[in-house]
Amino acid sequence: MHWLLLKIQSTEQQADQLSDALMDLGALSVSIEDAHADTLAEQAIFGEPGDPPPGIWQQNIVTAMLASDADVPALLAAVQAELQLDGLKYQLEQIEEQDWVRATQAQFDPIRVTDTLWIVPSWHQAPNADAINIVLDPGLAFGTGSHPTTHLCLSWLAQLPADLVGNANVLDYGCGSGILAIAAKKLGAATATGVDIDPQAVISSRDNATNNQVNAVFYDSADYLHGQFDIVVANILSSALMVLAPVIAQSCKNGGKVALSGILESQQTMLLTHYAEWFEMDAPIQQEGWVLLTGTKKCL
Template identity: 60%
Template structure:
């Protein structure tokens, strides 16, 4: 069996209309994509809590999937009648049936953090069997090691974790940082996230890696975990707005002389976030990767 992929160029004020209309006509699926994706003109549209809704891209491609026997001219004629839009530019492609699981897996290769630290999908062999290899498959929770913020935090942990350390991973997502900390030898690792799916994902991934890390929702964590400075290292890879709000709690969780690592911060947000945490920490020079930054400091 095969399918026909129909891609239609759309402006920001017509993309939703075209997408909805294609579904009414009989499309099996319809999605809106950035027409400039993977080019220098790619337009980020994500926002942070409290920001206005991000909207969609200015230049879009509406991609719809139909049965291969569909008559494209009939679809375009019906689309024009429904939307009132003329002269829409489009392309088509036949999508052959394939093993979609294998096709998806082929997009994810082992990720090198450094020579002795790798993130390895379960269907791959470890490129360096002697390295610290974290087994992690792409899932519903954020954090596969491919994003610069995760990469920065992993490299920092690899340089700082000691066997006697207790570690808090706030905003644990997939559990990747907590798992790495435990594999690096930390005596105790706690992960916290506001998303129940993240807790389930983290717990599963820890089991897959055969490490004993504990994960909690904020209202389920053991009593007084944030009421006393009990962690040698605190790491939080979340949005800068959340880092700003959580600063007192994360600072309270860190021991005197302990260290904190913060990511999920864009370059232009560096000074603001650093100034907030400077109330409790002697902040170190930021570390950059692409447009993202890692901020670290030692609690005084």
């Protein structure tokens, strides 16, 4: 029994589309690696004399796990036709059954948020033992730290003044894996609360908090929320952020901070205008086409 591991070189802009196309065409799983994180590994895979240096167009590696009988040439042709790409650079590897765990784990490296905040899969040594290390394995809920929307929230939390996050009551609205609530608590928050409409996310969040020896509470409905919070972080899609704006505003104390993520550049003006009803909004922070909007709750 074996699988095929297909690694395709991609620009950052095309990686998501490529990933979607591979899943549509029957890939068993797909992951996107930010090749900035490990340009040496990338060169080892794709580098050839005369190639442009990494970082110019070799931005991402999209890795797909395929069934052993997958028709790879047909799949590549279909991907190229769908995305109107020419000459994809790829590498194909056969993975034996006993290598499955290793192959999957090899796709997830520690993620540096700041020098002092890292997300570390449980099978890795922490690169900086003195840092705040959140132990998190990819699971059923969104939020490993690799996605720009999560990364933006984590960086923002990590860079808040210590006297602001310290002793704050933090709400993670749309907690997924619980990563933001766990980070907030590890950064010194007095309390961390998460809420998610997906019951599996709540289970994952509780498990992850336990694994990190963090005391945080997670609910599957906002109905359980009482009182107001000093900091509200919500990494949900912009359509949900639009609908939830009054609830998010109501959950935040006057003078409290909000961080909104999951927003594309093209959507930021709509969100900024809407949230300006309740918050003094800051300049947007951008990463890879995604935008983080932050603000301070007005005393209305």
